[in-house]
Amino acid sequence: MDLRNTWDQWPDENGRFGEFGGRYVAETLMPLILDLEKEYRAAKKDPAFKAQMDDLWAHYVGRPSPLYFAERLTEHFGGAKIYLKRDELNHTGAHKINNCLGQVLLAMRMGKTRIIAETGAGQHGVATATVCARFGLKCVVFMGETDVERQKPNVFRMRLLGAEIVPVSSGTGTLKDAMNEALRDWVTNVENTFYCIGTAAGPHPYPELVRDFQSVIGKEARAQILEREGCLPDAVMACIGGGSNAIGLFHPFIEDESVRMIGVEASGHGIETGQHAAALNGGAPGILHGNKTYLLQTDDGQIIDAHSISAGLDYPGIGPEHSFLRDTGRAEYLTCTDSEALEAFQLCTRLEGIIPALEPSHALARVGDVIDTLDKDGLLILNMCGRGDKDVFSVAEALGVAM
Amino acid sequence: MPTSRIVTRFDKVKAEGRAALVSYLMAGDPDLETSYQALCALRDNGADLIELGAPFTDPMADGPAIQKAALRALANKTTLNDVLALAKRFREEDQETPLILMGYANPVHTTGYEEFAAAAADAGIDGTILVDLPPEEDQPIRDAYAEHELSVIRLATPTTNEARMAKVAEGASGFLYYVAVAGVTGAGSADPEDIRAGVEMAQRVSGLPVCVGFGIKTGEQAAAMAKIADGVVVGSAFVEQARLATVSKTPQIIAEKMGELALELSTALKGGVPT
Numbered sequence: 001m002d003l004r005n006t007w008d009q010w011p012d013e014n015g016r017f018g019e020f021g022g023r024y025v026a027e028t029l030m031p032l033i034l035d036l037e038k039e040y041r042a043a044k045k046d047p048a049f050k051a052q053m054d055d056l057w058a059h060y061v062g063r064p065s066p067l068y069f070a071e072r073l074t075e076h077f078g079g080a081k082i083y084l085k086r087d088e089l090n091h092t093g094a095h096k097i098n099n100c101l102g103q104v105l106l107a108m109r110m111g112k113t114r115i116i117a118e119t120g121a122g123q124h125g126v127a128t129a130t131v132c133a134r135f136g137l138k139c140v141v142f143m144g145e146t147d148v149e150r151q152k153p154n155v156f157r158m159r160l161l162g163a164e165i166v167p168v169s170s171g172t173g174t175l176k177d178a179m180n181e182a183l184r185d186w187v188t189n190v191e192n193t194f195y196c197i198g199t200a201a202g203p204h205p206y207p208e209l210v211r212d213f214q215s216v217i218g219k220e221a222r223a224q225i226l227e228r229e230g231c232l233p234d235a236v237m238a239c240i241g242g243g244s245n246a247i248g249l250f251h252p253f254i255e256d257e258s259v260r261m262i263g264v265e266a267s268g269h270g271i272e273t274g275q276h277a278a279a280l281n282g283g284a285p286g287i288l289h290g291n292k293t294y295l296l297q298t299d300d301g302q303i304i305d306a307h308s309i310s311a312g313l314d315y316p317g318i319g320p321e322h323s324f325l326r327d328t329g330r331a332e333y334l335t336c337t338d339s340e341a342l343e344a345f346q347l348c349t350r351l352e353g354i355i356p357a358l359e360p361s362h363a364l365a366r367v368g369d370v371i372d373t374l375d376k377d378g379l380l381i382l383n384m385c386g387r388g389d390k391d392v393f394s395v396a397e398a399l400g401v402a403m
Numbered sequence: 404m405p406t407s408r409i410v411t412r413f414d415k416v417k418a419e420g421r422a423a424l425v426s427y428l429m430a431g432d433p434d435l436e437t438s439y440q441a442l443c444a445l446r447d448n449g450a451d452l453i454e455l456g457a458p459f460t461d462p463m464a465d466g467p468a469i470q471k472a473a474l475r476a477l478a479n480k481t482t483l484n485d486v487l488a489l490a491k492r493f494r495e496e497d498q499e500t501p502l503i504l505m506g507y508a509n510p511v512h513t514t515g516y517e518e519f520a521a522a523a524a525d526a527g528i529d530g531t532i533l534v535d536l537p538p539e540e541d542q543p544i545r546d547a548y549a550e551h552e553l554s555v556i557r558l559a560t561p562t563t564n565e566a567r568m569a570k571v572a573e574g575a576s577g578f579l580y581y582v583a584v585a586g587v588t589g590a591g592s593a594d595p596e597d598i599r600a601g602v603e604m605a606q607r608v609s610g611l612p613v614c615v616g617f618g619i620k621t622g623e624q625a626a627a628m629a630k631i632a633d634g635v636v637v638g639s640a641f642v643e644q645a646r647l648a649t650v651s652k653t654p655q656i657i658a659e660k661m662g663e664l665a666l667e668l669s670t671a672l673k674g675g676v677p678t
C-alpha cells in the first residue's frame with residue numbers, strides 16, 4: 001500500500017486513524033464533543049485565532065524554542081549529530097503549555113468559564129492553571145493521590161496559580177484515575193465546563209487538536225534544521241506518555257519518509273515484570289477514555305495499572321495516532337526502564353548542563369542505540385520536552401540521597 | 404423473529420396500566436452466589452426487568468457506589484464470562500424476566516463482538532447497554548446482535564436534542580434509557596417536570612418505551628417519575644443495599660435487603676403504599 005502523501009489525511013471524518021481513535025463516550029458527552037469539533041474547525045479557519053496564538057506563543061511562552069546542537073552528547077556517543085529541541089525552556093517548563101493555550105482559547109470561544117484538567121507529573125496541570133490565571137478562568141485539576149505525593153512542587157505551584165486540586169483516590173491514584181474523575185466531572189458540569197485534555201488521546205477531536213497545537217514543535221524543528229544543516233534529519237525521537245510531545249515533533253515530518261520517527265515508551269521495572277507503562281510494546285488494542293488504542297489490559301479486558309518512575313509516562317494507554325503509526329510501520333517504538341532513564345538523566349545533566357525531566361530522559365536513554373544505526377554524518381533531533389526541576393526530589397530518593 | 408422478552412414484558416406492564424421497575428445489580432458483588440440469590444429476590448419482589456452490571460476497572464460514567472461495587476466484584480475476580488454464566492443460571496429457571504447486561508465496551512471488545520453476542524444470547528441475555536458505545540461506534544454490535552435477537556439499548560440524556568435523538572433511536576430496540584440528570588450514576592435526582600418534555604420527545608422519536616434512571620432511590624421518587632415514563636431504573640440504591648448488607652456476609656441477608664427495596668419500589672409503582 002502506498003501511503004505516501006496520505007499520512008496527513010488522518011483522522012478521517014469519524015475521528016479514526018485507521019482502526020484507532022473514534023468517539024467512545026457516554027451519550028451525555030456526545031453533543032459536547034461534536035460542538036467542540038465544529039468550533040475547532042471554525043477556529044482553524046479564523047485568522048484572528050491564529051494571530052492570538054502566535055502572539056501568545058512568542059511573548060508568553062517564549063517560542064520558537066531553540067534547536068540546540070548537543071556537542072558533548074554527540075562526542076559521547078561518537079556518531080550522528082544530536083540536536084535537542086528545547087521545549088523545556090517554554091514558560092512553565094514543558095511542552096504542555098503549547099496545547100493548553102490552544103484549548104483554553106477554544107474554551108473561551110465556546111463561552112465556557114470553568115476549565116478542568118487531569119495531570120500526572122503535574123506539568124499539564126501547571127500549564128493549565130497558568131493559562132487559566134492569565135485569562136481569569138476557574139481551574140480545577142484532578143490528580144491521582146500517588147502523584148500528589150510524588151510531585152509536591154507542582155501541586156504547590158498549581159495552588160499558587162489559583163487552581164483547585166482534587167486528589168483522586170480511586171484505582172491506584174495515578175493518571176488514568178485522574179482522567180476518569182475528570183470525565184465524571186465533565187458529564188456532571190456540561191453547561192459551563194471545558195475539559196482540557198493534556199495529551200493526544202481521548203475522544204475525537206482531542207487527539208487531532210492536541211496534535212495540531214503541539215505540531216508547533218515539529219514545524220519549528222523542521223525549519224530550524226533545514227536552516228542549520230541544509231537537510232532533513234535522519235531521525236526524530238521523543239518519549240511517549242500519551243504521546244503529545246512525540247506526535248507534535250513527528251507530525252510535520254510525517255510525509256518526509258526518509259525521516260525515521262522513534263518513540264520511547266516507559267518499561268518501568270521491565271516489560272517482563274508486568275510493571276510498566278509500554279502500551280504499544282506490552283499491550284493490546286482496546287477501548288478506554290474515549291478512544292480505541294493500544295492499552296495495558298488483562299485477557300478479559302480489565303485495564304492494568306501502569307508503572308513508571310516518571311509520573312508523566314505512568315499511563316496504560318497511548319494516543320490513537322501512535323497506535324496507527326506503529327501498525328503501519330511509519331514510526332518505531334522502543335522502551336526504556338526506570339533505571340536506564342535515571343542514568344540518562346544524570347548523563348545529560350553532567351554533559352550538557354541541562355537537567356532533563358524524567359520523561360525525556362527515557363528518550364535520551366535510547367539515543368545511543370539509535371546513533372549506532374545511523375551514519376556518522378547523520379542527524380538526530382530529540383525532543384527535550386520538559387525540564388527536571390520537578391523531578392529532583394524523586395531522583396534524589398531513587399538514588400538514595402537525603403536532601 | 405419471535406417477540407423478544409423485553410417487548411413482551413413492556414406489553415404486560417402497559418396492560419396493567421403502570422410503569423416498569425428496572426432494577427440493577429452488580430454481578431459478583433460481593434460474590435456470584437449472592438448475585439444469583441439477589442436476582443431471584445428482585446424478580447420475586449416485583450422487578451420487571453433486571454440490569455446485570457458487568458464490572459469494569461474504569462467505570463467513567465459511574466458514581467462512587469457503583470465504582471466501588473465494580474471493584475468489589477473485580478477483587479473477587481469476576482469476569483465477563485462469569486456474568487454470562489450467572490445470567491444462564493438464572494435463565495434456566497426463569498424464561499420471562501428480561502436480563503440486560505450493562506457495562507463498558509472494553510471487556511466486550513476484547514472478547515470479540517461476534518463471540519460475545521453468541522455467548523450472551525446463549526446465556527439468555529436480552530440486550531446490552533454499553534455506556535461508552537454511542538451510535539457512532541456501535542455498528543459492530545448492531546451487526547453481531549442482529550443474528551442473535553439481542554437488543555442494542557441506548558442512552559438518551561437531557562443534552563440530547565431532537566436531531567440527536569433520531570441518531571440515538573436509529574438501530575435501537577427494546578427500550579431507551581433516559582438519563583435524568585447530566586452526571587454520574589447515584590448523583591442528584593431530577594424533577595420529573597424538568598424532563599417531561601425530553602422523555603416525550605424520546606418516546607415520539609424512537610417509538611420505544613422510555614425508562615428514566617439516575618438518582619431514583621425511594622418508592623416515592625419512583626412513583627413520581629413513573630408518571631412521565633414507561634419505566635424507572637433504580638441502580639445505586641440496590642448496590643448500596645448490597646454494600647450495607649455485606650458486613651453480615653450471608654447471601655440470603657443481602658438478597659433479602661435488595662428484595663425489600665424492590666418490594667417498596669414495585670408497590671409504589673403499582674399505586675400502593677410502600678411498606
Ligand SMILES: Cc1ncc(COP(=O)(O)O)c(C=O)c1O
Pocket residue numbers: 094095120121122123124198199200239240241242243244245246311312313357359360385386387
Ligand atoms: C515533560 C513531560 N514530557 C512528557 C510527558 C508525557 O506526555 P506526552 O506523551 O503527552 O508528551 C509529560 C506528561 O506529563 C511531561 O510532563
